[in-house]
Amino acid sequence: MLPQSPSIASKVDILIVDDEPTNLRVLSTIVRSHGYQVRQATSGIVALRAIRIQPPDLILLDILMPEMDGYQVCEQLKSNSQTRDIPIIFLSSLVSGMDKAKAFQLGGADYIAKPFQIEEVLARIDYQLTLRTLQVQLQHKNEQLREQNEQLKQEMKIRQQTEVELRLSEAQLQARTQQLQQALDELKLTQTQLVQSEKMSSLGRIAAGIAHEINNPIGFIYGNLDYASEYMKVLRNIINLYNQHYPQPHPEILNTIQVSELDFVLQDFPKVLESMQVGAERIRDIVLSMRYFSSGEQAYTQQDDIHKGLDSALVILQSRIKEQTNRVAIEVKKEYGEIPSVNCYPGQLNHVFMNLLSNAVDAIEEKLKILEEPFHPVIKICTQLSNSSKECQDQNIKWVEIRIVDNGIGIGPQIQSSIFDPFFTTKPVGKGTGLGLFISYSIIVEQHGGQLLCNSEIGKGTEILIRLPVEVPQAVKSGYH
Ligand SMILES: Nc1ncnc2c1ncn2[C@@H]1O[C@H](COP(=O)(O)OP(=O)(O)OP(=O)(O)O)[C@@H](O)[C@H]1O
Ligand SMILES: [Mg+2]
Structure with a gap:
C-alpha cells in the first residue's frame, strides 16, 4: 500500500x-x-x-x-x-x-x-509516491466509473428490453382488446337481430292468430249479407203486397206499424245492410293484410307489389294512425308511382316499412305532445322509379325509391349520425329498443344492396328514403342466408 x-x-x-x-x-x-x-x-x-x-x-x-x-x-x-x-x-x-x-x-x-542531497532524494521519493497514490486513486476511480458505466449499460439494456417487452405486451393487449371488442360487436349484432326477429315474428304470430280467428266469423257475416239483402227484398215485397191488398189492417197492426216506424225501417234497412257490407269488406281487407304481413315471405323472390307491403303495414298500424282520444287522426297521403317488380325478401321489406311508419307515428305524437297551436299531422308515402341520379347513370342501375315523409318532431343534427346505430333511442325505456333503424339499414343495405337515407329538420319533420336496386347485384343475393 x-x-x-x-x-x-x-x-x-x-x-x-x-x-x-x-x-x-x-x-x-x-x-x-x-x-x-x-x-x-x-x-x-x-x-x-x-x-x-x-x-x-x-x-x-x-x-x-x-x-x-x-x-x-x-x-x-x-x-x-x-x-x-x-x-x-x-x-x-x-x-x-x-x-x-x-x-x-x-x-x-x-x-x-x-x-x-538528502532533501532532494526524499522530496523526489515523496513526490513520486504521492503521484503514484494519486494515480492509483485515479485508476480506482476510473475502475469505479467503468463499473458504473457497465452497470448503467446493463440497466439500459434491461430497460430497453423491458420497454420492448412492454410494447409487445401492449400490442398484444391492444390486439386482445380489439378481438374482444369485435366479439362484443358481433354478439351485440346477433343479439339485436335475435331481438328484432323475435319482435317481428311475435308480431307476425299475433297478426296471423288474429287473422285466423277473425277469418271464419267474418266469412259467415260476409257470406250471409247477400242472403240478408235478398230476404229483406222478399219481406219488403210482401209488406208492399199487404199494403196494396189490405189497406185497412187491424188497429193493433196499425199501431205497431206506427210505433216501430215501419216506413223508416224499410227505408233504412238497405242502408244498414250496405254499411254492414262495407264494414265486413273492411274487416276482410284487414284480415287479408294481416295474413299477407304475417306470411313474412322469407324467400328471395320477385316482389311485384311493393305497394301491397306498404298498405298492409298501414293496416296493421291503423289503430295508431286513426283519431285518438287526445289527438286528431294522422292523414296518410299516398303518392304511389309506376314501379317495376324488384327482387327482394318481401317479409323483411314489410318489417322495414313497419319500423319506418311507426317511427313516423311516434315522431308526430311527440310533436303533438309539445305543440300548443293546432297542427295537421301527415305521413306521406311516395314511390317512384328513378334512374336520373348520376350514380344510377354511372352504374347503369335503376332504383325503386320509397319515401316515407312525416311532419313530426324531426331529428336534431347532433343525433342524425347516430340514429342507425344499434340501441340508439331517444324514446323512454320500454318504449323503444333503438333497433328499428339499425335493422332496417342492414335489411336494405346489406341484404338488398340498396340505400337508406335520412333527411330531417328539427321541428319540421323527417324524410326517410329507401332505394332498392331493380337489378340486385348477384353478390348480395348469394350473400344472404
Ligand atoms: N321519423 C322520425 N322522426 C324523428 N325521429 C326519428 C324518426 N325515426 C327515427 N328517429 C329517431 O331515431 C331513433 C332511433 O330509431 P329506431 O327506430 O332505430 O329506434 P326506436 O324507434 O327508438 O326504437 P325501436 O327499436 O322500437 O324502433 C329514435 O329513437 C328517434 O330519436
Ligand atoms: Mg323505431
Whole structure:
C-alpha cells in the first residue's frame, strides 16, 4: 500500500538497486531513517528476482551496473503488466552523461544525480509516491466509473428490453382488446337481430292468430249479407203486397206499424245492410293484410307489389294512425308511382316499412305532445322509379325509391349520425329498443344492396328514403342466408 503521510510511510516498500555497496548503504540509511521500508539489490538480475517475488512501491535504480544496466531492468519491468506501474527513479553519477531522454522514454518517473542531497532524494521519493497514490486513486476511480458505466449499460439494456417487452405486451393487449371488442360487436349484432326477429315474428304470430280467428266469423257475416239483402227484398215485397191488398189492417197492426216506424225501417234497412257490407269488406281487407304481413315471405323472390307491403303495414298500424282520444287522426297521403317488380325478401321489406311508419307515428305524437297551436299531422308515402341520379347513370342501375315523409318532431343534427346505430333511442325505456333503424339499414343495405337515407329538420319533420336496386347485384343475393 502506498503512503500519503509519514505515519504510514513505514508500510511503503522501496527497493534500492545499486552495484556500489557504499552508495547502497548510504542511500538505504537515509531512506529508512525517514520511515520507509527498504530492500536492497546489488545487480539488475537480483533486483528483477526480488521484484518478481514481491513488487515494491517504488524503485531507486542505478543506471550504470555490470551485466544488466538500469535501462535494461527498466525495460523489462515496463514490459510486464504486473510491474509496469511501479515508479522508477533513476540514479546516476553521470549527470552530464546520463541519457535523460532515454530514461524518460523507457518509462522512468524521475532521476537523481549522484552525489545525493538528502532533501532532494526524499522530496523526489515523496513526490513520486504521492503521484503514484494519486494515480492509483485515479485508476480506482476510473475502475469505479467503468463499473458504473457497465452497470448503467446493463440497466439500459434491461430497460430497453423491458420497454420492448412492454410494447409487445401492449400490442398484444391492444390486439386482445380489439378481438374482444369485435366479439362484443358481433354478439351485440346477433343479439339485436335475435331481438328484432323475435319482435317481428311475435308480431307476425299475433297478426296471423288474429287473422285466423277473425277469418271464419267474418266469412259467415260476409257470406250471409247477400242472403240478408235478398230476404229483406222478399219481406219488403210482401209488406208492399199487404199494403196494396189490405189497406185497412187491424188497429193493433196499425199501431205497431206506427210505433216501430215501419216506413223508416224499410227505408233504412238497405242502408244498414250496405254499411254492414262495407264494414265486413273492411274487416276482410284487414284480415287479408294481416295474413299477407304475417306470411313474412322469407324467400328471395320477385316482389311485384311493393305497394301491397306498404298498405298492409298501414293496416296493421291503423289503430295508431286513426283519431285518438287526445289527438286528431294522422292523414296518410299516398303518392304511389309506376314501379317495376324488384327482387327482394318481401317479409323483411314489410318489417322495414313497419319500423319506418311507426317511427313516423311516434315522431308526430311527440310533436303533438309539445305543440300548443293546432297542427295537421301527415305521413306521406311516395314511390317512384328513378334512374336520373348520376350514380344510377354511372352504374347503369335503376332504383325503386320509397319515401316515407312525416311532419313530426324531426331529428336534431347532433343525433342524425347516430340514429342507425344499434340501441340508439331517444324514446323512454320500454318504449323503444333503438333497433328499428339499425335493422332496417342492414335489411336494405346489406341484404338488398340498396340505400337508406335520412333527411330531417328539427321541428319540421323527417324524410326517410329507401332505394332498392331493380337489378340486385348477384353478390348480395348469394350473400344472404
Ligand atoms: N321519423 C322520425 N322522426 C324523428 N325521429 C326519428 C324518426 N325515426 C327515427 N328517429 C329517431 O331515431 C331513433 C332511433 O330509431 P329506431 O327506430 O332505430 O329506434 P326506436 O324507434 O327508438 O326504437 P325501436 O327499436 O322500437 O324502433 C329514435 O329513437 C328517434 O330519436
Ligand atoms: Mg323505431
